[in-house]
Amino acid sequence: MKIASWNVNSLKVRIPHLTQWLADARPDVVALQETKLEDAKFPVDELAAAGYQAVYAGQKTYNGVAILARSDQGLSFADVVTDIPGLDDPQRRILAATIGSVRVVDLYVVNGKAVGDEKYAYKLHWLERVRDFLAEEIRRHPRLVVLGDFNIAPDDRDVHDPVAWGEDILCSPPERAALKALTDMGLHDSFRLFEQAGGHFSWWDYRQGAFRRNNGLRIDLILLGDALKSSARAATIDREPRRWERPSDHTPVMVELDIE
């Protein structure tokens, strides 16, 4: 089973890229972030034509998450959750579904703008609530995959210039501690099961030729619960779509699991 994550930065604009990439990579499950679409405008028909069914939780202009599953695998979505229980939040940033034998939680983590900003406080609070939610999810569903745009670079290997970034947004110790609280629950960064070197990134700013110079961050992650860790066969970052014309600023990440 191949499971992928991609922040598409507007699904409306990126549908040609997404359908091309689905045809190339043929993932079984794909978590999307920043769809920026109301549910009524979700491109159900285009994705069905590409061979994928979808669940989605969107809003106008901002945020928005979706999970796709290959139609020909006989997979269906069960126990869909679009909100953290008890958290009244209009921002569409979380979507969970059971697909086959795997529980999938798609996250579009708050960016936070800058350390000390009110959005930063919201980010840390949101991550606390996500941690509590995931503690319950992993208890109910040991075969748990938590993936998405985490807007946190786990450590300095995941930052092109750690001195310049320092303890700024996406790299600050409280953000990294919030991510570590998730990995400490037995949610393993799949990429680091296979690669220890730095310099592998999933996001590059649109400005200043950042992609060409590989000035990026690795902030798109696929975390695997203990019960799935030994099933992992590969974890990859596909830089190809970032080279295409009018790309998302993020590129897809994928894990291959040795399960049906």
Next chain:
DNA sequence: ATGGTTGGCATCCAA
């Protein structure tokens, strides 16, 4: 220190 690029939507906010 500042600004640069993109998307959505309306000429500003978010990333």
